[in-house]
Amino acid sequence: xxxxxxxxxxxxxxxRQFSSVELTMSCLARIEALDRGLNSLITVTGERALAxxxxxxxxxxxxxSSPLTGIPMLHKDIFCTRGVRTSCGSRMLDNFVAxxxxxxxxxxxxxxxxxxxxxxxxxxxxxxxxxSSFYGATRNPWDGExxxxxxxxxxxxxxxxxxxxxxxxxxxxxxxxxxxxxCGVTGIKPTYGRVSRYGMVAFASSLDQGGAIARSAEDAxxxxxxxxxxxxxxxxxxxxxxDDYPALLAQSLSGLRIGLPKEYFDEGLDxxxxxxxxxxxxxxxxxxxxxxxVSLPHAPLSIPAYYVVAPAECSxxxxxxxxxxFGYRADGASDxxxxxxxxxxxxxxxxxxxxxxxxxxxxxxxxxxxxxLKAQRLxxxxxxxxxxxxxxxxxxxxxTAPSVAFKIGEKADDPITMYLCDVYTTGxxxxxxxxxxIPVGFADGLPVGLHLIGDYFQEARLLNAAxxxxxxxxxxxxxxxxxxxxxxxxxxx
Amino acid sequence: MNWEAVxxxxxxxxxxTRSKIFSGAATAYGAEPNAQACAVDLGLPGILPVLNxxxxxxxxxxxxxxxxxxxxxxxxxxxxxxYPDLPKGYQISQYERPIVYDGRxxxxxxxxxxxxxxxxxxxxxxxxxxxLHEAFQGMTGIDLNRAGTxxxxxxxxxxxxxxxxxxxxxxxxxxIVSYLGICDGNMQxxxxxxxANVSVRPHGSTRLGTRTELKNLNSFRFVxxxxxxxxxxxIELLEGGAxxxxxxxxxxxxxxxxxxxxxxxxxEDYRYFPDPDLLPVVISxxxxxxxxxxxxxxxxxxxxxxxxQYGLGAEQVTQLTASPSMADYFETAVGTxxxxxxxxxxxxxxxxxxxxxxxxxxIDASPVTxxxxxxxxxxxxxxxxxxxxxxxxxxxxWDGDGDADSVIKxxxxxxxxxxxxxxxxxxxxxxxxxxxxxxxxxxKTKVLGYxxxxxxxxxxxxANPAQVSALMKSKLDAV
Numbered sequence: 015x016x017x018x019x020x021x022x023x024x025x026x027x028x029x030r031q032f033s034s035v036e037l038t039m040s041c042l043a044r045i046e047a048l049d050r051g052l053n054s055l056i057t058v059t060g061e062r063a064l065a066x067x068x069x070x071x072x073x074x075x076x077x078x079s080s081p082l083t084g085i086p087m088l089h090k091d092i093f094c095t096r097g098v099r100t101s102c103g104s105r106m107l108d109n110f111v112a113x114x115x116x117x118x119x120x121x122x123x124x125x126x127x128x129x130x131x132x133x134x135x136x137x138x139x140x141x142x143x144x145x146s147s148f149y150g151a152t153r154n155p156w157d158g159e160x161x162x163x164x165x166x167x168x169x170x171x172x173x174x175x176x177x178x179x180x181x182x183x184x185x186x187x188x189x190x191x192x193x194x195x196x197c198g199v200t201g202i203k204p205t206y207g208r209v210s211r212y213g214m215v216a217f218a219s220s221l222d223q224g225g226a227i228a229r230s231a232e233d234a235x236x237x238x239x240x241x242x243x244x245x246x247x248x249x250x251x252x253x254x255x256x257d258d259y260p261a262l263l264a265q266s267l268s269g270l271r272i273g274l275p276k277e278y279f280d281e282g283l284d285x286x287x288x289x290x291x292x293x294x295x296x297x298x299x300x301x302x303x304x305x306x307x308v309s310l311p312h313a314p315l316s317i318p319a320y321y322v323v324a325p326a327e328c329s330x331x332x333x334x335x336x337x338x339x340f341g342y343r344a345d346g347a348s349d350x351x352x353x354x355x356x357x358x359x360x361x362x363x364x365x366x367x368x369x370x371x372x373x374x375x376x377x378x379x380x381x382x383x384x385x386x387l388k389a390q391r392l393x394x395x396x397x398x399x400x401x402x403x404x405x406x407x408x409x410x411x412x413x414t415a416p417s418v419a420f421k422i423g424e425k426a427d428d429p430i431t432m433y434l435c436d437v438y439t440t441g442x443x444x445x446x447x448x449x450x451x452i453p454v455g456f457a458d459g460l461p462v463g464l465h466l467i468g469d470y471f472q473e474a475r476l477l478n479a480a481x482x483x484x485x486x487x488x489x490x491x492x493x494x495x496x497x498x499x500x501x502x503x504x505x506x507x
Numbered sequence: 508m509n510w511e512a513v514x515x516x517x518x519x520x521x522x523x524t525r526s527k528i529f530s531g532a533a534t535a536y537g538a539e540p541n542a543q544a545c546a547v548d549l550g551l552p553g554i555l556p557v558l559n560x561x562x563x564x565x566x567x568x569x570x571x572x573x574x575x576x577x578x579x580x581x582x583x584x585x586x587x588x589x590y591p592d593l594p595k596g597y598q599i600s601q602y603e604r605p606i607v608y609d610g611r612x613x614x615x616x617x618x619x620x621x622x623x624x625x626x627x628x629x630x631x632x633x634x635x636x637x638x639l640h641e642a643f644q645g646m647t648g649i650d651l652n653r654a655g656t657x658x659x660x661x662x663x664x665x666x667x668x669x670x671x672x673x674x675x676x677x678x679x680x681x682x683i684v685s686y687l688g689i690c691d692g693n694m695q696x697x698x699x700x701x702x703a704n705v706s707v708r709p710h711g712s713t714r715l716g717t718r719t720e721l722k723n724l725n726s727f728r729f730v731x732x733x734x735x736x737x738x739x740x741x742i743e744l745l746e747g748g749a750x751x752x753x754x755x756x757x758x759x760x761x762x763x764x765x766x767x768x769x770x771x772x773x774x775e776d777y778r779y780f781p782d783p784d785l786l787p788v789v790i791s792x793x794x795x796x797x798x799x800x801x802x803x804x805x806x807x808x809x810x811x812x813x814x815x816q817y818g819l820g821a822e823q824v825t826q827l828t829a830s831p832s833m834a835d836y837f838e839t840a841v842g843t844x845x846x847x848x849x850x851x852x853x854x855x856x857x858x859x860x861x862x863x864x865x866x867x868x869x870i871d872a873s874p875v876t877x878x879x880x881x882x883x884x885x886x887x888x889x890x891x892x893x894x895x896x897x898x899x900x901x902x903x904x905w906d907g908d909g910d911a912d913s914v915i916k917x918x919x920x921x922x923x924x925x926x927x928x929x930x931x932x933x934x935x936x937x938x939x940x941x942x943x944x945x946x947x948x949x950x951k952t953k954v955l956g957y958x959x960x961x962x963x964x965x966x967x968x969x970a971n972p973a974q975v976s977a978l979m980k981s982k983l984d985a986v
Contacts, residue, residue: 093553094551094552094553100552100553102552107552110552112551112552112553113546113551114546114551114553116553211553211555212553212554212555213553213554214553215552215553216552216553216784218783219783219784220783246557247555247557248555248557249555249556249557249558249784249785249786250555250783250784250786326780327783329587329778330585330587330596330597330778330780332596333587333589333595333596333597334550334552334594334595334596335596336589336591336596338591338594338649339549339550339594339649340549340551340552350591354589374778377587377778377779377780378776378778379776379778382778382780386780
């Protein structure tokens with residue numbers, strides 16, 4: 015059952031081959047059996063999931079179901095879930111039980127999905143390896159010695175290990191696409207403003223965007239369609255109808271214009287990764303796509319621009335964690351200033367503190383123009399490069415990440431090397447564009463992701479291209495072996 | 508040396524929207540602590556602000572009323588600082604592109620010497636909560652009811668030269684926001700607050716002296732008083748060879764002094780940057796025209812009209828237009844009574860205002876409605892009740908004893924205007940006082956007053972004194 019697509023699972027549910035309760039119990043059993051090794055979940059919400067499954071079964075029986083009714087899923091622990099701890103991977107919010115649901119949570123609940131738990135992540139989504147989580151590193155299902163990428167590493171690992179078919183993620187600089195690449199799954203970050211940020215704990219507000227992690231583009235299309243749409247509670251969400259992603263998957267790729275930004279094929283790209291990407295591009299060519307080179311001259315400046323803008327916004331967004339109203343508060347403070355300092359020193363981890371300090375610095379009087387404003391100008395240049403490229407191309411492609419998954423601890427003490435994991439992904443966030451990552455092979459036995467970037471609101475185009483590729487390849491069907499013991503529930507099936 | 512003071516004011520006016528500037532929580536004053544703070548006001552993780560369009564409309568109304576420029580787009584920015592009653596660790600305010608800028612205000616103080624004050628800017632922002640120190644031993648309580656209440660901060664140029672000008676400017680702003688209906692103007696509840704920047708310099712100098720910022724000025728009188736004593740303090744310092752320190756000073760109304768609160772040397776860096784959660788605010792030409800067309804009559808225009816239409820003197824016009832509710836009250840009363848406007852003005856500014864002052868009541872709360880007062884004015888005008896009687900009627904109406912007619916009837920306050928009855932009383936008084944009649948006829952006409960008084964006494968005050976006097980005179984002169 016855990017190898018079936020969402021559409022297959024939905025057919026099984028409709029045909030009463032199994033119930034949502036049985037499906038949910040099977041996934042919970044798999045989590046129970048495998049997640050001790052993976053550590054992809056921070057919180058398992060079995061009771062809540064089963065209650066939702068029972069409600070889903072009733073809806074299915076009543077013929078009042080959506081394509082996602084009764085399907086198990088996980089939320090990244092950055093989405094507020096009423097009555098369930100929302101930790102954001104931080105000691106600061108270890109005790110925070112959200113009193114409200116994020117819009118994304120509301121929508122997926124309304125679609126009849128069953129949330130089985132909250133996934134592990136880099137603290138406050140700041141990281142590319144899921145190592146900075148207060149709850150310990152998540153392990154890559156393909157190699158337990160390696161990271162799953164990040165920050166949505168828990169969601170990507172859980173989907174790769176087939177704990178659930180679908181999970182949500184968020185992407186500020188590559189946090190959906192990079193872990194999807196490293197875990198061999200499909201991830202899509204939509205256009206900025208397509209998915210509501212309401213109830214999604216903010217890291218860098220102008221870059222943060224929720225999205226979908228799934229085994230295939232077809233599954234991702236179903237999840238994203240249910241997440242996307244205007245929300246009056248998020249002023250930056252966009253009031254524009256959502257395309258019917260699943261219905262547009264079948265379009266032919268004949269004549270699709272694919273651009274290969276030369277800056278994405280630089281000397282930093284691992285040759286094994288490059289080989290897989292080039293093979294995939296040949297597949298697209300075989301399906302009728304037209305391939306040509308293009309240049310995004312300011313792309314190499316994405317990382318410096320990103321690491322000014324994101325910390326600046328983060329330093330302000332994380333000011334609310336002061337120990338006064340919620341979250342971690344240090345004991346025995348001598349006065350207000352002492353309470354602030356100790357609560358924040360003890361509640362935040364090293365990477366979060368580093369970014370708060372960088373962000374505070376770049377916004378300070380005397381530095382604002384040299385850093386923040388300059389980064390904003392670069393941001394416009396980066397966007398203009400993309401806009402120019404989209405005059406000639408429908409989709410831009412390259413590698414999602416310059417290398418395959420690295421070893422746990424390998425880059426943990428070297429922030430700059432870690433930041434370079436996002437060299438191909440951050441520009442997309444700075445421009446607010448939609449982008450996806452799909453599995454296109456293995457290098458050194460580890461998954462490689464292809465990065466697909468589209469123009470604003472071209473999510474359907476990206477999913478269509480990804481889906482057509484997945485019709486002629488089976489990388490997305492590969493499953494990690496040796497995940498540890500099998501659950502009794504699974505054996506029965 | 509001859510010194511000149513330079514004063515600029517920063518006025519915070521709370522906008523009278525029903526809900527907060529970025530959330531749907533109510534803004535009413537005086538609720539249980541934290542009963543009017545929703546997830547947005549608490550700054551919970553994941554929440555986002557959504558701009559209240561009504562607050563924008565009100566800020567634009569203010570801008571148009573003072574002839575200022577309206578920025579489109581204007582930008583919300585975050586002002587970052589830590590304080591327990593600031594839930595997000597930043598205040599959403601406006602910095603580089605305030606919604607209103609570059610306005611000018613003509614102010615005419617009571618002494619009649621008009622002056623102009625430049626309004627640098629008026630920006631929209633959210634208020635913070637309140638820290639409550641009194642109720643908790645050794646602890647601080649936080650009440651976030653006020654957090655997120657919309658404010659406009661109105662920043663003047665340093666164009667005022669003495670406390671009286673500052674007071675007059677502040678009253679003018681107060682009356683404008685009241686007339687626009689965008690602020691309830693209640694200074695006790697903090698809906699209208701003021702900080703003053705004060706410096707002094709030798710007369711004729713163009714360089715500004717070191718300023719201090721005065722806070723806690725929650726009445727017009729305190730603003731004027733605090734500025735006065737701060738100017739004196741600074742002059743004394745400078746004349747004694749000392750210097751003024753750049754600092755924030757608190758006015759203590761009990762001790763009638765200002766004292767240092769914090770130095771501005773260690774000025775905080777607020778690290779302003781555009782709030783990425785909010786879009787630039789665009790005001791279309793159509794919206795601007797719509798708001799302009801719907802602007803109510805402003806204080807200056809209404810004053811002019813009161814002088815022309817009702818023929819009232821400057822002092823009464825000022826009193827009657829002090830607030831829109833006062834002006835509305837007067838216009839309803841005079842319109843309903845269809846009486847002499849001076850009579851109505853005298854009663855509103857005189858006896859009614861005396862009652863309001865005694866009970867420390869605003870005119871909106873007056874138990875004597877303008878319609879009730881109008882009935883009384885009609886009875887005064889048609890001679891039914893005397894001036895003295897009318898005062899008693901008003902007092903009774905204030906106490907809720909019914910309308911003028913029923914009070915007059917119940918208390919027998921009708922003037923004796925039936926000339927037959929009056930004549931009888933006059934005849935009686937004349938025959939009872941032969942020596943005074945003789946004195947009058949001998950040329951001592953002063954005794955007329957005594958005789959009239961006797962008639963009034965005999966009629967128990969119900970006679971109309973003017974009528975009595977005329978009747979008496981005609982009888983005495985007839986023989």
